[in-house]
Every structure is written in structure tokens, then in C-alpha cells.
Amino acid sequence: xxxDLISQIDAIFKPRSIAIxxxxxxxxxxxxxxxxxxxxxGFEGKLYPINPDEETVMGLKSYPSLKDIEDPVDLLVVSLxxxxxxxxxxxxxxxxxxxxxxxxxxxxEQGDEGKKREEELVxxxxxxxxxxxxxxxxxxxxxxxxxSFIPGLSRESGPIAFISQSGSLAMYIAMAGxxxxxxxxxxxxxxxACDLDANDFLEYLGNDPQTGIIACYLEGVEDGxxxxxxxxxxxxxxxxxxxxxxRTSGGVKAAGSHxxxxxxxxxxxxxxxxxxxxxxxxxxxxxxxxxxxxxxxSLPKGNRVAIVSAPGGPAVSAxxxxxxxxxxxxxxxxxxxxxLSEIIPNLGTSTSNPIDLGFTVASDNTLYSRSTxxxxxxxxxxxxxxxxxxxxxxxxxxxxxxxxxxxxxMAVVTNIGQVRERELDERFRSLDPEEMPRILKRLxxxxxxxxxxxxxxxxxxxxxxxxxxxxxxxxxxxNS
Amino acid sequence: xxxDLISQIDAIFKPRSIAIxxxxxxxxxxxxxxxxxxxxxGFEGKLYPINPDEETVMGLKSYPSLKDIEDPVDLLVVSLxxxxxxxxxxxxxxxxxxxxxxxxxxxxEQGDEGKKREEELVxxxxxxxxxxxxxxxxxxxxxxxxxSFIPGLSRESGPIAFISQSGSLAMYIAMAGxxxxxxxxxxxxxxxACDLDANDFLEYLGNDPQTGIIACYLEGVEDGxxxxxxxxxxxxxxxxxxxxxxRTSGGVKAAGSHxxxxxxxxxxxxxxxxxxxxxxxxxxxxxxxxxxxxxxxSLPKGNRVAIVSAPGGPAVSAxxxxxxxxxxxxxxxxxxxxxLSEIIPNLGTSTSNPIDLGFTVASDNTLYSRSTxxxxxxxxxxxxxxxxxxxxxxxxxxxxxxxxxxxxxMAVVTNIGQVRERELDERFRSLDPEEMPRILKRLxxxxxxxxxxxxxxxxxxxxxxxxxxxxxxxxxxxNS
Numbered sequence: 001x002x003x004d005l006i007s008q009i010d011a012i013f014k015p016r017s018i019a020i021x022x023x024x025x026x027x028x029x030x031x032x033x034x035x036x037x038x039x040x041x042g043f044e045g046k047l048y049p050i051n052p053d054e055e056t057v058m059g060l061k062s063y064p065s066l067k068d069i070e071d072p073v074d075l076l077v078v079s080l081x082x083x084x085x086x087x088x089x090x091x092x093x094x095x096x097x098x099x100x101x102x103x104x105x106x107x108x109e110q111g112d113e114g115k116k117r118e119e120e121l122v123x124x125x126x127x128x129x130x131x132x133x134x135x136x137x138x139x140x141x142x143x144x145x146x147x148s149f150i151p152g153l154s155r156e157s158g159p160i161a162f163i164s165q166s167g168s169l170a171m172y173i174a175m176a177g178x179x180x181x182x183x184x185x186x187x188x189x190x191x192x193a194c195d196l197d198a199n200d201f202l203e204y205l206g207n208d209p210q211t212g213i214i215a216c217y218l219e220g221v222e223d224g225x226x227x228x229x230x231x232x233x234x235x236x237x238x239x240x241x242x243x244x245x246x247r248t249s250g251g252v253k254a255a256g257s258h259x260x261x262x263x264x265x266x267x268x269x270x271x272x273x274x275x276x277x278x279x280x281x282x283x284x285x286x287x288x289x290x291x292x293x294x295x296x297x298s299l300p301k302g303n304r305v306a307i308v309s310a311p312g313g314p315a316v317s318a319x320x321x322x323x324x325x326x327x328x329x330x331x332x333x334x335x336x337x338x339x340l341s342e343i344i345p346n347l348g349t350s351t352s353n354p355i356d357l358g359f360t361v362a363s364d365n366t367l368y369s370r371s372t373x374x375x376x377x378x379x380x381x382x383x384x385x386x387x388x389x390x391x392x393x394x395x396x397x398x399x400x401x402x403x404x405x406x407x408x409x410m411a412v413v414t415n416i417g418q419v420r421e422r423e424l425d426e427r428f429r430s431l432d433p434e435e436m437p438r439i440l441k442r443l444x445x446x447x448x449x450x451x452x453x454x455x456x457x458x459x460x461x462x463x464x465x466x467x468x469x470x471x472x473x474x475x476x477x478x479n480s
Numbered sequence: 481x482x483x484d485l486i487s488q489i490d491a492i493f494k495p496r497s498i499a500i501x502x503x504x505x506x507x508x509x510x511x512x513x514x515x516x517x518x519x520x521x522g523f524e525g526k527l528y529p530i531n532p533d534e535e536t537v538m539g540l541k542s543y544p545s546l547k548d549i550e551d552p553v554d555l556l557v558v559s560l561x562x563x564x565x566x567x568x569x570x571x572x573x574x575x576x577x578x579x580x581x582x583x584x585x586x587x588x589e590q591g592d593e594g595k596k597r598e599e600e601l602v603x604x605x606x607x608x609x610x611x612x613x614x615x616x617x618x619x620x621x622x623x624x625x626x627x628s629f630i631p632g633l634s635r636e637s638g639p640i641a642f643i644s645q646s647g648s649l650a651m652y653i654a655m656a657g658x659x660x661x662x663x664x665x666x667x668x669x670x671x672x673a674c675d676l677d678a679n680d681f682l683e684y685l686g687n688d689p690q691t692g693i694i695a696c697y698l699e700g701v702e703d704g705x706x707x708x709x710x711x712x713x714x715x716x717x718x719x720x721x722x723x724x725x726x727r728t729s730g731g732v733k734a735a736g737s738h739x740x741x742x743x744x745x746x747x748x749x750x751x752x753x754x755x756x757x758x759x760x761x762x763x764x765x766x767x768x769x770x771x772x773x774x775x776x777x778s779l780p781k782g783n784r785v786a787i788v789s790a791p792g793g794p795a796v797s798a799x800x801x802x803x804x805x806x807x808x809x810x811x812x813x814x815x816x817x818x819x820l821s822e823i824i825p826n827l828g829t830s831t832s833n834p835i836d837l838g839f840t841v842a843s844d845n846t847l848y849s850r851s852t853x854x855x856x857x858x859x860x861x862x863x864x865x866x867x868x869x870x871x872x873x874x875x876x877x878x879x880x881x882x883x884x885x886x887x888x889x890m891a892v893v894t895n896i897g898q899v900r901e902r903e904l905d906e907r908f909r910s911l912d913p914e915e916m917p918r919i920l921k922r923l924x925x926x927x928x929x930x931x932x933x934x935x936x937x938x939x940x941x942x943x944x945x946x947x948x949x950x951x952x953x954x955x956x957x958x959n960s
Contacts, residue, residue, distance in 0.1 A: 030839075105838070106826070166793020168839075172869050217793055245793070250809040250834075251800030257830040258792040283797065283933040312738040313646020313697055313725070317763065320731030329730040346586070350737040354730075358585070359510075359648075389652050452932070453763040 008131050009196065009204040012099030013186065014145050015074035017046035019066055019097075021088060022079040023057045030079045032058075033151070034103065041148040041155060048073060050088075066091040077139065079103040082117060085135070089121050093128030100125070102134035108192045108260030109136055115260065118194035125195060136259060137191025138167035141174050141184065144210065149189060150174065158183025159212030160291055161205045163198050165190050165219045165259050172284065180416070180450075181440030182291055185210035192259050199226045206234035213294045215241040215287060219255035220264055224272075231276040236474050239294050239467055242278045243287055244269050277470030279463045289456045290463060292440075293411065293449035299468040300409045302382040304330035305461060306375040307354035308368065309387035310361040315354040318387055318413065318454040325458040327465070329353050336378040343370050369398035376406030383409040383464075385457050391416050391450075396439045403446045409464060410448045411457040416440065488611050489676065489684040492579030493666065494625050495554035497526035499546055499577075501568060502559040503537045511559045512538075513631070514583065521628040521635060528553065530568075546571040557619065559583040562597060565615070569601050573608030580605070582614035588672045588740030589616055595740065598674035605675060616739060617671025618647035621654050621664065624690065629669060630654065638663025639692030640771055641685045643678050645670050645699045645739050652764065660896070660930075661920030662771055665690035672739050679706045686714035693774045695721040695767060699735035700744055704752075711756040716954050719774050719947055722758045723767055724749050757950030759943045769936045770943060772920075773891065773929035779948040780889045782862040784810035785941060786855040787834035788848065789867035790841040795834040798867055798893065798934040805938040807945070809833050816858040823850050849878035856886030863889040863944075865937050871896050871930075876919045883926045889944060890928045891937040896920065 018038060022031025031049075035058060038047055049057035052064040063069050066076065066088055076092045078085055078100055085104055092100050102121070107114040118135065125132050133139060138149040144157045150171050160182060164170040170189040177184060185208065188201050198221050205211045214234065221227045231240055246255035247266045273280055279294075281287045305327045309315035319329055332340075332353050340351040344367065349358035355375060361367045368388065376384050384406070388395060391414040403410055416436065443450060451457035498518060502511025511529075515538060518527055529537035532544040543549050546556065546568055556572045558565055558580060565584055572580050582601070587594035598615065605612050613619060618629040624637045630651050640662060644650040650669040657664060665688065668681050678701050685691045694714065701707045711720055726735035727746045753760055759774075761767045785807045789795035799809055812820075812833050820831040824847065829838035835855060841847045848868065856864050864886070868875060871894040883890055896916065923930060931937035 105829075109830075110826075164793065166791060166796075168791030168869075169793035172791065219793075219796060243797075245796045245800050247800045248803035250803040251796055253809075253832070254787075254796040254799040254830070254834045254836075257832055258796050258836055282801075283935060284794075285933060307734075311646060311648030311652065313644065313649035313699075314764075316646075316699060316725045316731055316734040316738050317723075319734040320725050320727045321762075323728035323730040329733075346590075349585075350589075350734070352733070352737055354734045356734075356738060389648075453765060455763060 005200055006204055006207055008098065008129070009200065012075060012131065012133070013140065013142050013147070015045060015098070017048065017071060017073050018043065018075045018077065019048040019050055019063075019069060019073045020077045021050045023049045024051055025054055025057050030103070034077050034079055037148040037151055038146070040151040041143070041146045041153060043146040046071065066095060066097075072096065074098045076100040077103065082106040086120060086124060089124045089130070089132070090127075093125055093130045096128055097130055099131050099133060101137065101139035102132060103137065103139065104134070105136040107135045107194065109257055118192060122195050132195035134191040135194060138170055138189035140189070141170070141187035143184065154178045154183060156183045157185055157210060159210070159295065160184045160215065161186045161188070161208065161211040161213070162215045162217070163188045163190060163201050163205070164217040165193070165198070166217055167191060169217050176284070176288070179437060180288060181437035181444065182288065183441070193222075197222055199223055199230060202227070202230050202234065206230065206238065211238065212297070213239055213241070213291065215243070215291060217243045217245070219246045219259055224264055224268070228272050228276060231272070231278060235277040235470065240276070240278050241281055241287065241290050241294070242273060243281050277467055277474070279467060285452050286456055286459065289449060289451040289460050292444045293409070293460045293464060295444035296447035298409065298447055299464050299471070300383040300461070301468070303462070303465045304328045304380060304382045305385055306330045306332065306378070306381040307385045307387065308357065308372050308375060309354060310357040310368070311387065311389065312350070312356040312358065314387045314413070314454065315356050318385055318458070319354045321454045321458045322385065322461070325462045327458060327461060330378065330381040332375060332378050333380060336374055339374050340371060343367065343374070365394055366398065368395060369402045372399070372402040372410070373405045376402065376408050376410075381408065383411070383461055385411050385413065385454070385461065387413045387454065390414060393435070393439065396443060399448050400442055400446045403448055409461070411451055411461050412448055413451050413454050413457045415452065416450060485680055486684055486687055488578065488609070489680065492555060492611065492613070493620065493622050493627070495525060495578070495627075497528065497551060497553050498523065498555045498557065499528040499530055499543075499549060499553045500557045501530045503529045504531055505534055505537050510583070514557050514559055517628040517631055518626070520631040521623070521626045521633060523626040526551065546575060546577075552576065554578045556580040557583065562586045566600060566604060569604045569610070569612075570607075573605055573610045576608055577610055579611050579613060581617065581619035582612060583617065583619065584614070585616040587615045587674070589737055598672060602675050612675035614671040615674060618650055618669035620669075621650070621667035623664065634658045634663060636663045637665055637690065639690070639775065640664045640695065641666045641668070641688070641691040641693070642695045642697070643668045643670060643681050643685070644697040645673070645678070646697055647671060649697050656764070656768070659917060660768060661917035661924065662768065663921070673702075677702055679703055679710060682707070682710050682714065686710065686718065691718065692777070693719055693721070693771065695723070695771060697723045697725070699726045699739055704744055704748070708752050708756060711752070711758060715757040715950065720756070720758050721761055721767065721770050721774070722753060723761045757947055757954070759947060765932050766936055766939065769929060769931040769940050772924045773889070773940045773944060775924040776927035778889065778927055779944050779951070780863040780941070781948070783942070783945045784808045784860060784862045785865055786810045786812065786858065786861045787865045787867065788837065788852050788855060789834060790837040790848070791867065791869065792830070792836040792838065794867045794893070794934065795836050798865055798938070799834045801934045801938045802865065802941070805942045807938060807941060810858065810861040812855060812858050813860060816854055819854050820851060823847065823854070845874055846878065848875065849882045852879070852882040852890070853885045856882065856888050856890075861888065863891070863941055865891050865893070865934070865941065867893045867934065870894060873915070873919065876923060879928050880922055880926045883928055889941070891931055891941050892928055893931050893934050893937045895932065896930060
């Protein structure tokens with residue numbers, strides 16, 4: 001049964017042919033984008049527009065209906081009015097189509113009538129071996145097999161999978177990933193999940209060799225027990241990041257009208273998360289921060305953090321936040337302190353943790369990396385938090401070099417998107433938008449995560465520590 | 481005495497002449513930047529470099545010592561070695577210099593010896609009417625009188641003052657403000673504050689007609705009672721934002737080696753903040769979010785929030801966060817819901833709060849503003865939280881137009897720094913770095929604050945509500 005499920009979903013991710021309803025050369029329709037997505041990303045199989053009124057659409061031969069297509073169709077994308085959906089699903093079931101992405105809204109999220117319409121669709125699909133994704137969803141992005149749900153996405157694959165009950169969030173994550181140097185294995189916009197649901201995709205991704213990290217945005221799941229069982233098991237080999245909304249009565253109500261979800265009690269989700277080793281986040285920046293930290297699978301051996309910062313104020317703030325979040329400020333050895341005082345000027349600085357580099361970084365841009373290497377090599381230090389207001393290319397390269405020498409996790413608080421009105425100094429080379437994603441990717445792969453605030457960085461380091469503890473306790477480890 | 485203090489500090493902010501030690505045409509020295517700052521920002525009074533070894537520095541006549549300058553000097557900037565500082569302070573006291581900014585480090589932050597050296601400087605200053613700023617500080621930025629502590633800052637004045645025990649933070653706030661459309665009345669980097677301290681500047685800014693909002697980054701204050709008294713009193717007419725670090729034992733230790741501060745108990749600061757109506761923040765993004773919300777002085781009449789979002793997932797997340805922070809999700813009137821359903825398509829959307837605009841915003845970019853106006857006019861709504869992944873120019877303009885029609889506070893969650901690799905749509909016009917600050921400023925002035933996360937936006941709206949309650953209770957109000 002599980003094997004069936006996995007091969008069914010696998011077939012949907014690797015279609016040889018796709019039929020798309022609702023595209024037109026004559027009228028601007030949503031179906032146009034849905035068809036164009038596959039052309040844009042370079043889908044290599046057959047594309048079949050379905051439009052009874054037009055001969056061709058976007059230069060492709062158009063078919064009056066699904067059943068008029070002679071060759072097999074593996075995947076169907078539907079954006080028709082709800083009244084017209086049952087018929088095309090019927091045809092798809094008959095034609096042995098493997099999966100249908102139902103973009104159309106107007107189902108469970110609108111109440112009981114809509115829920116019945118969904119159940120009807122599932123009943124029809126079961127006449128064949130057809131599996132449904134949606135309704136009220138964006139569908140799939142899978143760069144390796146050239147599936148996409150929005151134009152302009154990258155063809156590069158990466159280790160991150162994302163299961164999302166929000167379509168717009170899935171799109172944002174896909175687009176923002178391109179800018180932030182994060183590449184994906186599979187992005188799944190579930191919508192109402194009338195058939196294939198979060199648990200099904202979680203099970204699939206747990207077994208997917210392309211996927212190393214699973215992130216989920218969930219409003220609720222139908223079968224909480226199964227989610228817990230799957231999560232606990234998969235967490236032992238792949239980290240799972242969970243952004244669970246619907247934690248308050250207002251959020252619960254909102255989730256109901258968004259995807260018709262039943263959210264479940266906050267306390268239960270918190271307990272499940274803890275037992276299953278899940279990493280919780282609560283907004284897109286936290287999500288990206290944790291993702292960037294997990295791309296390199298090594299985990300800190302303990303929770304003793306050293307802070308290296310040129311600005312003294314943020315160094316103090318970061319020290320506060322690290323302690324609040326449950327990290328220990330590492331006690332540096334006398335050897336390290338002595339070595340630090342050889343390279344850091346003795347005025348306006350501190351060689352105790354947090355290390356305050358002071359003003360000299362402005363004239364000596366190697367100071368960050370030299371200090372980071374010194375504290376990172378200290379045996380009392382498990383990980384390093386580096387604070388620098390803005391990311392530049394030299395700084396990024398120096399971080400990568402430092403990490404090579406210390407082999408410990410680093411979390412960097414910096415702004416990668418800051419626009420500089422004019423360059424203050426020639427030594428400061430901004431990351432230009434073209435090269436930024438490549439450099440960021442190299443940072444992540446080196447075990448250096450990027451965060452916007454000291455709070456995000458500290459929480460992420462705590463998450464890495466806790467995940468390490470979870471793996472140690474459950475007897476499995478993804479790193480040595 | 482208080483009047484004395486105010487006129488003393490006022491004279492320091494309006495010097496007619498400044499002497500700067502340590503600048504040189506021959507050797508690159510820190511003093512060069514300190515002198516260049518005033519040239520760069522266009523200081524209109526006299527500048528006197530002090531350098532016994534050179535005839536001229538940066539084209540200005542150089543003097544062997546302070547006492548060799550025949551004309552009066554109002555402000556002195558010192559970056560000499562600690563051993564040489566007492567003498568120049570002695571000369572300044574004799575010469576009736578009004579203020580000295582001591583950039584030099586190596587005082588209280590290094591222990592008891594350093595503390596004694598500071599006390600010695602104050603004793604010397606008291607021989608005249610000289611007041612000291614620092615040591616271990618950056619000094620002052622005051623655009624209206626052309627004082628600056630770093631090159632490249634704006635000459636535009638605004639209502640925000642910032643008192644900072646961190647020099648690098650003061651510099652960052654100054655630079656980032658320029659990009660974010662935030663202009664300042666006065667920025668003060670206090671350093672160790674051996675003479676003029678946070679309380680003195682707080683008292684001054686409370687009386688400063690240029691300053692409408694006071695923000696503070698503090699590690700500790702010498703006289704907690706006085707801080708409380710001043711804060712409570714000033715809060716009644718001007719909001720005070722407090723970023724207090726040194727809340728944990730690690731942070732306390734770090735603050736000690738940063739500026740030699742004694743932090744005080746977290747619980748006391750929390751109680752004082754509540755009683756004095758202070759608005760607390762914990763990182764630079766929260767700080768800017770609250771600043772942008774206070775630029776327009778109007779405050780929400782209650783705590784009922786309406787959420788307007790195109791992405792449905794973030795709408796749910798924002799609803800959660802608003803409730804967690806203590807806001808109420810407004811119950812929209814039937815009239816509003818009916819009107820909304822006339823303009824929002826009935827599929828994949830929600831006309832209940834949170835309003836989920838769904839996909840149609842992609843083809844109809846007036847939907848955000850039309851919906852915002854509808855919900856904003858509802859009498860059950862006190863304020864509106866708008867979520868949109870990215871800020872563009874049309875969106876910004878539409879927000880400003882909407883606010884004019886509803887006259888209620890709006891908090892917008894969006895990314896102003898996002899770099900777009902390519903434009904997906906011609907209708908989407910990115911804010912270019914040149915025009916962004918101007919547009920953002922107009923947003924703030926219209927009562928529209930800008931935040932990076934739903935958490936920051938919700939916290940800020942709560943802060944505005946609480947500040948309103950504080951003003952109501954204390955019988956004074958800054959708005960009608």
C-alpha cells in the first residue's frame with residue numbers, strides 16, 4: 001500500500017505527457033499561465049492544451065477534450081469552473097491518467113456543499129487509478145522533471161522539499177529561493193488536499209532520494225496519528241521543518257476559510273513536534289534561516305556558542321538572545337584569549353565572548369575571519385555566531401575559508417538584501433544580484449547559515465542542537 | 481540646573497567652531513575621518529585641525545595645540561591615545577570650550593583603572609564649563625547643524641532622535657535610515673557616558689522641538705530613578721522606544737566589557753517600561769518598524785485589527801500572530817462583507833477577516849487598495865494589517881490613497897529590500913533605490929508603517945494601542 005502510494009506519486013512527478021485545460025490564444029485565461037509554466041521551464045514530454053474552440057494554443061495542437069487525445073496522458077491540470085470539473089476527472093479516470101492537479105477553487109473552503117463536491121471528485125477518480133492534487137492549489141514544482149507552477153523558476157535541483165497548504169507561499173518560496181541561492185527537489189502546493197494530502201507527500205518525500213530536508217507549511221492534517229508516526233520516523237533520517245498556523249482561534253477560523261482545514265490543538269502540535277524532533281518556524285525569514293542551516297548536514301556537538309561581532313551593541317544583544325534561547329556563552333580558553341589579543345587592538349574591543357572587534361574591521365577586513373578561526377578552534381566552542389550588518393563578497397569568501405579551518409557550524413546575522421546608496425569604501429564590494437545566489441549557496445554548503453536577526457540565528461542554532469539531541473536519543477544520526 | 485543642562489547640550493549641538501585632533505595629510509589616521517565627516521556634511525562654521533607636525537590638513541590651516549587657536553572653539557573632537565587626552569581636556573576647560581567628544585577607548589570598559597581615568601577627565605572638565613561626551617563613543621549626528629560621525633550621511637532632518645550606547649549601532653541606524661526614508665533630528669553615540677549620559681540627553685530631547693520620537697539603545701543607566709522619572713514625564717508628549725540589552729547574565733557581562741555598563745535587573749526594566757509607557761524593541765528591524773509607525777502621530781482608537789492579504793497562508797499566519805500579541809480580529813459588518821464580495825471573486829478567497837484576496841491581485845492590482853478601503857471604513861475596525869510579499873511603486877501609491885480615505889493606522893508586512901532577478905510582469909514596478917526612500921517617507925507620514933514579518937507588524941500595532949492607553953490614562957494625548 002505504501003509502495004503503491006510512493007509509485008503513484010512518483011509517476012505524477014515524472015509525467016511523460018501533460019494535458020492542460022483552459023488555455024486560449026483568444027482570451028487571456030488562467031489556463032494560459034498553467035500551460036506557459038511548462039513551456040517556460042522546458043518540460044521535455046508532450047503538452048496537450050484542451051480547448052474545444054481553438055485549433056492551436058501557444059503553437060501547440062489543441063484538443064476538444066481529454067478523451068480526444070489519442071496518446072496516453074500522465075498528468076492533467078484543471079482550471080475549469082467547478083461545474084465542469086467532474087466531467088474531465090471522469091474522462092481522466094477512464095483514460096488512466098495518473099494524476100490531476102485541480103487548480104479550481106470553490107470546494108471545502110466554502111463549506112459543506114463544497115466538501116461534498118470534493119468527495120464526489122475523489123469517488124470519480126477511484127474508478128481508475130487517478131490521484132488528485134488540490135483542489136484550490138497551485139500544484140507542483142519539480143525542476144529535475146521540469147514541472148512548474150509559475151513562470152521564471154530555476155531549473156536547478158537542490159535538497160529542499162516544501163509541502164504547502166498555501167499556494168501563494170509555495171510560489172513565494174520558489175521565487176525567493178532563486179534569489180537566496182536555495183534550490184529545491186520538489187515543491188507541493190496541496191490546497192484542500194481532498195485526495196493526496198500532506199501525510200501522503202510526507203511519506204513520499206521521506207523516501208525520495210532527491211530530498212534531504214522537508215519543510216511544511218500546514219494549517220491542519222486529516223490524520224494526526226499518521227502525521228506523528230511518519231514525522232517521527234522520517235525525522236531520524238531527514239530533518240523536518242514545520243510552520244504550523246491555526247494556533248489561535250482567529251487563525252483556526254482563517255484556516256477554515258482558506259483551505260477548509262481543521263487545525264487541531266496547539267498543545268498537541270507542540271508535544272508532537274517535540275517528540276518527533278520537528279524544527280518549528282513561524283515566518284518566512286525563520287523558514288529560510290533554518291533551511292540554510294540544514295543544507296550542510298553536520299550538527300553542533302554541544303550548545304556552547306561564541307559570538308564574533310564588529311558592532312559592540314549587537315554583540316551584547318546577541319549574547320542576550322543566545323542565553324534566552326538556551327545556548328551557553330562559551331568560556332574561551334586563555335590560549336584563545338591571548339591569541340585574540342595579539343590580533344585585535346586592545347582599545348574599544350573585547351577578547352572575551354562575545355568578541356567585539358571594534359572599529360579596526362573598517363581598515364582590516366581580515367579581522368573577522370582571523371578572529372572567527374581562533375575562537376572556532378577553541379575546544380570550548382561548539383558553534384559560532386557572527387554578526388555583521390552587511391554582507392559583502394570579501395566577507396563571504398572569508399567566512400567560507402574560516403569554516404574550512406574550524407569545521408564547526410556558523411550562523412551569520414547579516415542583511416543580504418540591503419541596498420547601498422553609495423559605496424563608502426572600495427574595499428567593500430556589495431554582492432550583486434547576479435552572483436549573490438551562487439555565493440550564498442556556497443556559504444550554506446560550507447555549514448554557514450544566514451539570518452536577518454540575532455533572534456533568528458540563535459533560535460536556529462538551538463534547533464540544530466535539539467535536532468542533534470533527538471538523533472542521539474533515537475539512535476540514528478545523519479552526520480558522524 | 482535643568483535649564484543649564486539643556487542650554488549646555490544645546491550649545492554642543494550648535495557649535496560655531498570645531499577643533500579636531502589626530503587628523504593628518506601624511507599618515508592615514510582615524511582623526512582624518514573625524515575631520516572629513518564635518519567637511520562631507522558641509523559644516524558651516526570653522527574647522528580647526530590640531531596637528532603639531534603639519535602646516536595644513538585637508539587644505540585647512542593646522543594648529544600645534546588647542547590653545548594655539550586664537551578664536552573661540554565650541555566643540556572639540558578627540559581621538560588621541562588615552563595618555564594624551566587629559567592635557568587637551570585641560571586646555572579645553574581653560575579655553576571655555578563647551579563640549580568635547582572623546583572618541584578614544586580604553587576606559588571604564590577595561591576595568592577600574594580605566595574608570596579612574598574617566599573620573600579624572602570629568603574632574604578636569606569641571607574646572608571650566610566643559611561637558612564631555614564619551615569616551616569610547618562616535619559622538620553626534622545632527623543634520624540641521626551639520627554635525628556628523630561618518631561620511632555619506634543625509635543633510636535632511638526628521639523627527640527621530642536616537643540615544644545609543646553602541647557607536648556602531650548609531651552609525652548603522654544613520655546609514656540605514658537614509659535607505660529606508662527615515663530622517664533624524666539628532667543621533668547620539670554615548671559610549672561610556674562618563675559625564676553627559678543617557679538621562680541628560682533624554683531630558684534634552686524631551687525639550688527639543690526638532691525631536692518628536694526618542695529611541696534609545698541602552699546597556700544600563702547610572703541613575704535608574706532619574707531615568708524612570710524623565711521617561712514617564714516625556715512619554716506623555718513624545719513616544720520613547722527602548723532597546724534594552726544586558727537582560728541575561730551573558731548579556732550583562734558583555735555590556736560590562738563593551739561600555740562598562742551596569743545593566744540592572746530585567747524585571748525592574750520591564751516594570752519601569754510599562755509604567756512609563758515605553759515601547760520595547762529587541763532588534764534593528766523591530767526598531768525601524770516601530771519608528772516608521774510613530775512618524776505619523778495618530779494612534780488607533782482600539783485593538784480590533786483587519787487583515788488584508790493576497791497570499792492566503794500568510795493571512796492565516798498573521799491572524800495567529802495578531803491574536804497571540806493581544807489584538808482582536810475585527811468582526812466585519814455585513815455591509816462590508818457584501819461590498820467585499822462584489823469586488824473579490826468568490827473562488828479561492830475570503831471576505832471574512834482575514835481577507836484573502838486570492839489570485840486576482842495578479843491581474844487586478846487595484847484590488848488591494850479597494851479592499852483595504854472597504855474594511856478600513858468598517859466601524860468595527862480600528863487598524864489594518866496588510867500583507868504583500870513585495871513592495872512595488874503602484875502598491876505604495878495605492879496604500880497612500882487608501883489611507884487618505886479611511887484615516888486609520890495601517891501596518892504593512894512587505895520586503896523593501898528584495899532583489900528581483902527579473903520582472904515577471906510589467907505592471908510590477910520595483911522600487912528603485914533612488915526613489916525608494918522618498919516613497920517610504922510618504923508612506924510613514926500617511927500613517928502606514930513597514931515591517932518585515934507579521935510578528936513585527938502585530939507587535940507594533942499592539943505597541944501603538946498600549947501607548948494610546950498610556951496617554952489616555954495619564955490624561956495627555958499627542959493626537960486628537
